[in-house]
Amino acid sequence: MKLLRHDLHTLTGVYALDALAPGAEHDRFIRHVRRCQACTAEVTGLREVATSLALAAAAEPPAAMRARVLAAVGRTRQLPPEMRSRPKPRPSGFRLSVAVAVAALVAVAVLAIAQVNTSRQLNQARRQSQAIAAVLSAPDARILAKPTTVGGVTTVVVSPARRELVISASGLPVPPGGQVYELWLIGPPRVRSAGLLPAATAGHIGPVLATGLVAGDELGVTVEPAGGTSQPTTTPIVVLPLP
Amino acid sequence: MSPREPDPSRPRLAAADPDGDQELDDLLVRVGRGDEAAFEAVYDRLAGPAYGIIRKVVRDPGQSEEVAQEVLLEVWRCAARFDPALGSAATWAMTIAHRRAIDRVRSAAAATQREQKAAAFRSPADDVAEAVEASLERERVRRCLGGLTEAQRESITLAYYGGHSYLEVATLLGTALGTIKTRIRDGLIRMRDCLGVS
Numbered sequence: 001m002k003l004l005r006h007d008l009h010t011l012t013g014v015y016a017l018d019a020l021a022p023g024a025e026h027d028r029f030i031r032h033v034r035r036c037q038a039c040t041a042e043v044t045g046l047r048e049v050a051t052s053l054a055l056a057a058a059a060e061p062p063a064a065m066r067a068r069v070l071a072a073v074g075r076t077r078q079l080p081p082e083m084r085s086r087p088k089p090r091p092s093g094f095r096l097s098v099a100v101a102v103a104a105l106v107a108v109a110v111l112a113i114a115q116v117n118t119s120r121q122l123n124q125a126r127r128q129s130q131a132i133a134a135v136l137s138a139p140d141a142r143i144l145a146k147p148t149t150v151g152g153v154t155t156v157v158v159s160p161a162r163r164e165l166v167i168s169a170s171g172l173p174v175p176p177g178g179q180v181y182e183l184w185l186i187g188p189p190r191v192r193s194a195g196l197l198p199a200a201t202a203g204h205i206g207p208v209l210a211t212g213l214v215a216g217d218e219l220g221v222t223v224e225p226a227g228g229t230s231q232p233t234t235t236p237i238v239v240l241p242l243p
Numbered sequence: 244m245s246p247r248e249p250d251p252s253r254p255r256l257a258a259a260d261p262d263g264d265q266e267l268d269d270l271l272v273r274v275g276r277g278d279e280a281a282f283e284a285v286y287d288r289l290a291g292p293a294y295g296i297i298r299k300v301v302r303d304p305g306q307s308e309e310v311a312q313e314v315l316l317e318v319w320r321c322a323a324r325f326d327p328a329l330g331s332a333a334t335w336a337m338t339i340a341h342r343r344a345i346d347r348v349r350s351a352a353a354a355t356q357r358e359q360k361a362a363a364f365r366s367p368a369d370d371v372a373e374a375v376e377a378s379l380e381r382e383r384v385r386r387c388l389g390g391l392t393e394a395q396r397e398s399i400t401l402a403y404y405g406g407h408s409y410l411e412v413a414t415l416l417g418t419a420l421g422t423i424k425t426r427i428r429d430g431l432i433r434m435r436d437c438l439g440v441s
Contacts (some may be wrong), residue, residue: 045435058381064368069315069316079323107255
């Protein structure tokens with residue numbers, strides 16, 4: 001494993017040049033960097049070198065582009081800042097609220113099992129519930145909560161190490177005209193659908209499991225036509241930066 | 244938060260114009276608060292570099308312009324997420340530009356041939372955009388690239404300007420993956436030392 005870790009470390013250069021294509025190696029490197037301060041510092045420094053390479057390639061942009069971009073700016077809404085919590089000691093009340101939220105999620109998961117009728121559904125619900133429990137009990141699980149712009153609150157428990165998260169929501173209005181809430185993983189490389197939120201039961205939605213997180217992803221929820229879409233077509237009602 | 248002091252703990256290269264660097268950071272922070280006038284100033288500073296690096300990677304002028312437009316709008320949309328403690332505004336924006344350019348060439352790989360044919364019929368006037376101002380940055384980078392071994396320089400430019408993954412670079416050069424990996428890292432470290440970390 002030592003050799004492997006060394007190999008990962010030498011990827012700082014290709015990563016800084018965006019030459020590490022998406023895939024297993026990319027994901028392993030990202031996980032490694034999260035735990036390796038020296039790598040983070042090195043990537044930051046090498047990215048500045050890449051910036052110099054970019055600046056040295058500056059070219060005169062087409063003149064008409066300026067007016068087009070400025071016009072587009074006038075009708076484009078900005079994203080809110082990330083509510084990233086800097087590494088600092090957590091107040092003890094926060095821990096308690098994590099426990100309360102996790103308990104609520106587990107209760108709903110159990111309720112979901114109680115509501116199925118066939119054994120196939122039961123097995124499926126159990127598997128789902130086990131996967132959800134694994135996220136909730138992950139040692140690195142973090143809880144995030146944020147109100148949406150249409151009312152209600154989304155609660156997310158995320159495990160960066162498992163690259164999974166569990167989301168639940170309460171108090172969201174039923175989307176009009178048969179539309180649905182769709183989950184998105186909004187990453188620096190691209191936006192991926194993470195599935196649809198089921199209809200609310202007693203005002204509560206979920207918990208729903210989303211997998212395949214990549215470092216830098218944010219979680220977004222949009223209102224989409226029935227059946228969902230492959231790319232978001234509306235402004236997210238909530239965007240949660242993930243740790 | 245404002246006015247901010249430069250963060251001494253943050254690693255960054257000695258810029259050709261350090262005051263301008265700081266000024267760009269401050270402008271982008273203002274853009275994050277919805278300041279359209281600040282965005283115009285940011286546009287004037289970043290449109291050339293963004294278009295330039297996209298053009299290097301994407302090559303087709305029409306497509307490059309499309310991607311550059313998307314990137315600059317993205318700078319507006321996401322400005323509130325720029326955190327000066329994590330890196331310079333230029334690095335933040337150039338990372339978006341370079342990644343978008345790569346996304347474009349990768350997703351369009353299948354359609355490339357068709358586009359190349361179309362590009363061949365485009366008027367040479369498009370290339371007027373090649374006219375560039377000589378910059379201090381360009382000179383510095385050229386000097387530091389000159390300090391690398393030929394093999395390092397080749398791998399770095401293929402990866403960054405060519406928009407190739409390191410696997411592709413290894414294949415193009417017929418060299419082992421591990422060699423390319425260390426070659427690129429060693430070369431970038433040498434560049435970093437040459438450009439000088441402030």
